[in-house]
Amino acid sequence: MINILIADDHTMFVDGMESILKSEPDFFVVGRSYDGPSVIEFLASNSVDLVLLDVNLPGMNGIEVCKEINANHTDVKVLAISMFNEESFVSEILNHGAKGYILKNTGRDELLKAIRTVANGESYFSKDVTETIMKGLMNQRKASAKSAAFFxxxxxxxxxxxxxxxxxxxxxxxxxxxxxxxxxxxxxxxxxxxxxxxxxxxxxxxxxxxxxxxxx
Amino acid sequence: MINILIADDHTMFVDGMESILKSEPDFFVVGRSYDGPSVIEFLASNSVDLVLLDVNLPGMNGIEVCKEINANHTDVKVLAISMFNEESFVSEILNHGAKGYILKNTGRDELLKAIRTVANGESYFSKDVTETIMKGLMNQRKASAKSAAFFxxxxxxxxxxxxxxxxxxxxxxxxxxxxxxxxxxxxxxxxxxxxxxxxxxxxxxxxxxxxxxxxx
DNA sequence: TTAATTATGGGGGTTTACCCGAAGTTTTAT
DNA sequence: ATAAAACTTCGGGTAAACCCCCATAATTAA
The missing domain is CATH 1.10.10.10 (Winged helix-like DNA-binding domain superfamily/Winged helix DNA-binding domain)
Known part of the structure; x- marks a missing residue:
């Protein structure tokens, strides 16, 4: 049994994921969080195996949340989810302890596979994300210039x-x-x-x- | 019975909406589209009452799709959905015939209400969106007044x-x-x-x- | 047709902004 | 724990912006 916390501020999106996860007998959605601080709060008093973490959370950035989880809840795995296939987002949250990164246009089967993989202690990245990382590593100069000039x-x-x-x-x-x-x-x-x-x-x-x- | 076409490229999101709509006896999801052109294609050979249209569609922009629907399928209502509460997005798609605009963090009840309202021929905007539009109008008035009188x-x-x-x-x-x-x-x-x-x-x-x- | 505004420029001066360097502190990363 | 990076804090010197005075031809408005 894998206890899952969904952290995303988009209601319909959370509904969608929950409806997918509900059909799996070994998954259990123990809670939902709609902002960063409530994720930390929830983890303090609940048993959670994996957090499906939106990178762009209100209140507290997903990256900050991930850092916090990695520091105080080392047993909790983080699977990052985002709308954007941005190299800066991906590399930053991976540097702060996320075990996987998938996009929100990921299909049902890939989502389930990603969760099982990350819960099992391995890493998972969707194909697009992998490409982005490789591209970023290949021309680091361009990537750093881009992210530096961006914000x-x-x-x-x-x-x-x-x-x-x-x-x-x-x-x-x-x-x-x-x-x-x-x-x-x-x-x-x-x-x-x-x-x-x-x-x-x-x-x-x-x-x-x-x-x-x-x-x- | 309201025949609904969901046009959004985010699989999980579409799953979420479909799971919500399925529980309503008077709603029927007749199809899904993952890009702009396929929406137009679908409408050509299917009976659709309302399109749940993501503003940021790949291939063909949501605004373009809306313009096309408004020109060739006047009986089809469009309810725009977006991640972003951007004044420019809202006003542009409303100018191209969308009857409503809601955000993706809208809850289940509001989604159902929005669909029923728009299907009934009226307009619907979520609270946040209304505020954004008002703010935009106020700024416009402020700017024009400023430029007319003081500039x-x-x-x-x-x-x-x-x-x-x-x-x-x-x-x-x-x-x-x-x-x-x-x-x-x-x-x-x-x-x-x-x-x-x-x-x-x-x-x-x-x-x-x-x-x-x-x-x- | 005046009168006002616009576009063009000069001389000379004061103030401000910008560049190079650097030391001590704090924060971050390893 | 220790090294690296970033932040905050300054000085000296030069280039640029800004200000005041002014003037002439061209255009526009009254």
């Missing part, structure tokens, strides 16, 4: 500075408002220019606006 | 310079590309700063983007 993570200070730049404050004004030196602000802007691959502050603000980075 | 007219040259500033070119580069002097470009920028009431180029670009001034 680099900005530090807390960098985001603060970026927002103030977008509000047309000068470097000195930003420095005063953050109680740091003018030179420090310039350093943060320099990091931003490098990370976002912009030539000047205009580029920073354009990219920030295009990615809705000026809200949170 | 000063920019001359042809000023718009050209503004676009080049937004593309991160330096003053000298802009001057070279327009075959005018550096001083002239600075003069135009100065006018822009004054007209748009901005403190620097960052403000110019922010205002330009907020008013969709960087297209035409």
């Amino acid at each position: 680099p993570k900005l530090s807390r200070r960098e985001k603060e500075v970026l927002k103030l730049i977008a509000q047309e404050f000068t470097t000195q004004e930003i420095a005063d408002s953050l109680f740091i030196s003018l030179k420090t602000v310039e350093s943060h802007r320099s990091s931003l220019l490098s990370k976002l691959n912009a030539r000047n502050s205009v580029g920073l603000v354009r990219i920030a606006m295009e990615n809705n980075l000026l809200e949170g | 000063p007219k920019l001359s042809r040259r000023e718009k050209e310079v503004l676009k080049l500033i937004a593309q991160e070119f330096t003053t000298q580069e802009i001057a070279d590309s327009l075959f005018i002097s550096l001083k002239t470009v600075e003069s135009h920028r100065s006018s822009l700063l004054s007209k748009l009431n901005a403190r620097n180029s960052v403000g110019l670009v922010r205002i330009a983007m907020e008013n969709n001034l960087l297209e035409g």
Whole structure:
């Protein structure tokens, strides 16, 4: 008997998976989670063999959840599921302890096979995912450039500075408002220019606006 | 009896919906399509009352499919389904004849209600989608009001310079590309700063983007 | 036909932004 | 536990942006 927790915020999708799993006598769906934190919560007080984990969970990223599971519930296997066959997603969650990765357009038979394989301690990747990984390994340069240009993570200070730049404050004004030196602000802007691959502050603000980075 | 065609390339998702619809006596799933062209093909030789149409279909976009249905199968209702609560998706497919729009994290009850409502000839939008549309309309009104009442007219040259500033070119580069002097470009920028009431180029670009001034 | 705006440019100056480097701290990975 | 990477913090120097003064021809509006 394999105890399974389904973690996905798309109701219909969860229904679909559950209807498939229900027909298998050795599978038992012990719970459903619709966000990251509730997965952690559920694992604390329930016996779970395998988590079907959506990579794009609200609240807490699927990758964070996976890291947490790998740290505190080493006996729980993770089978990652995602809409997207993105090399960055795949490699990142695999680096954080997921044992398998399948796409949401996977068929019934492959889903069952993937669950049995991962529950048994082995790894499973669907064909498309395998291709993506291989492709990523082959031209690492392109992949890293892609993921780096796609969405680099900005530090807390960098985001603060970026927002103030977008509000047309000068470097000195930003420095005063953050109680740091003018030179420090310039350093943060320099990091931003490098990370976002912009030539000047205009580029920073354009990219920030295009990615809705000026809200949170 | 409502004859339903499910058009979505995510197997598990289709399974989920079918398992929900099967329990309703007045629903009948007449077919499944995994891409756009096969939807059109199916409609040509089958009697269908309603299509559950994924907006992001492979091969042929959901919007294209919807346009086609609206043109050649006026009796067939379309209920759009999507992962994404994107204002652009919603408004575009609604403009092409879809009668409803729900998200994939919609629950069982709401799905059934949406199908019945749309099959009955009315419109249905889930709460989140309604909010998104309203927000889009409000922004539009805000933007148009802004541009009509408060937005000063920019001359042809000023718009050209503004676009080049937004593309991160330096003053000298802009001057070279327009075959005018550096001083002239600075003069135009100065006018822009004054007209748009901005403190620097960052403000110019922010205002330009907020008013969709960087297209035409 | 005036008057206003636009497009073009110059001189000269102040402020700001950007580049190179670097040290101490914190976080992450092995 | 230890090494590597990233973050935060600055200084010095140069290129660019921004500001104020001004001026002339062309276009547009009143």
